[in-house]
Amino acid sequence: MELTIFGRFHARTGQADAVAAALREVVPQSRAEPGCVFIEAYRSVQDADLFHIHSRWVDEAAFELHAGLAHTVAFLARVQPLIDHPLAISRARPLDP
Numbered sequence: 001m002e003l004t005i006f007g008r009f010h011a012r013t014g015q016a017d018a019v020a021a022a023l024r025e026v027v028p029q030s031r032a033e034p035g036c037v038f039i040e041a042y043r044s045v046q047d048a049d050l051f052h053i054h055s056r057w058v059d060e061a062a063f064e065l066h067a068g069l070a071h072t073v074a075f076l077a078r079v080q081p082l083i084d085h086p087l088a089i090s091r092a093r094p095l096d097p
Contacts, residue, residue, distance in 0.1 A: 003026045007053035008088040015082040026075040035062025
């Protein structure tokens with residue numbers, strides 16, 4: 001069953017450009033994975049320091065594989081010091097599939 005992921009990244013003061021750069025680098029790499037159905041990064045229009053990732057994966061196993069790949073691990077290591085909160089990733093499925 002397809003899995004949807006929502007990630008929230010609120011940049012520390014002065015770090016928004018660095019968060020944006022990290023997202024721009026990791027999204028195309030993730031998009032190329034065979035288990036990725038969709039992935040896009042977004043920037044809030046109300047808070048320029050707030051970013052989101054929305055992605056869909058063919059199943060939980062595909063996302064677990066993604067989570068362990070070098071580019072994902074490197075992205076998380078790069079972005080965590082740039083955000084002002086604990087990592088916020090939510091796994092979801094449609095309310096009415």
